[in-house]
Amino acid sequence: MKLENTTNTPSLPGRSYDDACGAAHALNLIGERWAILVMRELMLGPLRFSDLRAALPGISANVLTQRLEGLGGIGALVKRKLPPPAAAQVYELTPWGYEAEPIMQALGRWATRSPLHDPTLPLSAVSLMLSFRTMFDPARADGFEARIGFRLGGEDYMVRIAKGRIEAAREAIENADVVFTGTPPAVAGAVYGGVKLAALEADGALEVDGYRTIANRFITLFPLPPKISAEG
Amino acid sequence: MKLENTTNTPSLPGRSYDDACGAAHALNLIGERWAILVMRELMLGPLRFSDLRAALPGISANVLTQRLEGLGGIGALVKRKLPPPAAAQVYELTPWGYEAEPIMQALGRWATRSPLHDPTLPLSAVSLMLSFRTMFDPARADGFEARIGFRLGGEDYMVRIAKGRIEAAREAIENADVVFTGTPPAVAGAVYGGVKLAALEADGALEVDGYRTIANRFITLFPLPPKISAEG
DNA sequence: CGGCATCCGGGAAGATACTG
DNA sequence: CAGTATCTTCCCGGATGCCG
DSSP, X not given: OOOOOOSOOOOOOSOOOOOOOHHHHHHHHHOSTTHHHHHHHHTTSOBOHHHHHHHSTTOOHHHHHHHHXXXXXXXXXXXXXXXXXXXXXXXXXXXXXXXXXXXXXXXXXXXXXXXXXXXXXOOOHHHHHHHHHHHOOGGGGTTOOEEEEEEETTEEEEEEEETTXXXXXXXXXXXXXXXXXXXXXXXXXXXXXXXXXXXHHHHTSEEEEEOHXXXXXXXXXXXXXXXXXXXO | OOOOOOSOOOOOOSOOOOOOOHHHHHHHHHOSTTHHHHHHHHTTSOBOXXXXXXXXXXXXXXXXXXXXXXXXXXXXXXXXXXXXXXXXXXXXXXXXHHTTHXXXXXXXXXXXXXXXXXXXXXXXXXXXXXXXHHHOOGGGGXXXXXXXXXXXXXXXXXXXXXXXXXXXXXXXXXXXXXXXXXXXXXXXXXXXXXXXHHHXXXXXXXXXXXXXXXXXHHTTSOOOOOOOOTTO
């Protein structure tokens, strides 16, 4: 038998820092291993337990259960039961949970400058979409409007760019100017790795349908910050 | 004897996520317990080993050693030997290390909305100064210029406000309009807790020297985000 | 399928004591 | 002051098995 939190009072998971600093408290809340990555995967909408496992190769069912309990306990997510007949239960961030996105953006922006960063590692579809939000450069998108669809491993996503703003969502592809079909790393290769679309298509790694000009413009909109040189 | 990293190649501390996402890589780099708090304490300039221990009650010497090694290994800080006669060695963030401040700000902003946040916990002087940078509201400081000094446990700090911008540094107090003398929690009580300066002075928790009007204006410049209500 | 319980091994963190 | 050495405790990760 396991200890239940019989009260509904939210409570801290695990060890905690005895520190009034907001950053320290954030680490009390979501500083445990995997917690932030679980939230990342939920950032584009609710997912089921097995979706999370699939998106986070390396997390064990055991730990995922604990993290979901912890994040639920602090009020960052809720477990919802979908209405029948699709009576699956899903985990969904609360409005406050969604507000954690700037944390991930700050982490991502900082870490991509590290020489240790290996962009060839696996990448989830959600990570790719969030990276677009993070790295989007409004100046480079001046006067550019586009609707880009992505088919990534059975899920569809839409990115809309207009008036120097970007939106990214997991949703059906509709009225897209371009549709990319392939894997997140392949798309990342084009956007961040400087790989030509033609090369990816020749490899069969990526399929690009629609306006080629728009596709080629799109992949220039997300400049990476420079790697650190000597001493930062 | 302990294993040395005989190469100078930077390397990841501990376990790592197999994930190309920037946020995941950041957690590989600084996701271990205490790492971010160590960086936080160095954010206002170099400190010695024992300064860090004092600022982080609860960290043990061996863990601090490991974190300093880890942060050094990834290029976030360097160990420097001060020139004689003050031949102490200090730990100093690299320029890239200093760039991690937005991470702490995002964490802090998000976590202060949690109902679990306990502002009565201990607070370091550096945390207080960084919180000023984080929570400063330019609109509330419109037309306000001031130089505020802080004497907090033997160290002096200056906060300068002008043209809707704020600076905070650990440095000698000079030409201050107001000087606060006391502990970080006492100052936080006035700025974030709505405690009247007169009450803190009556308790002997805080001493306020200089222009009272400026002091009273100053403590209104740092609005906290609202706590989450039902469901975020 | 969608979890939760349990056991186990390894490793990171915490506490304390000790050394140059 | 600036760390090591040692010991214990707890968390993480993997495997297995149960239950709705």
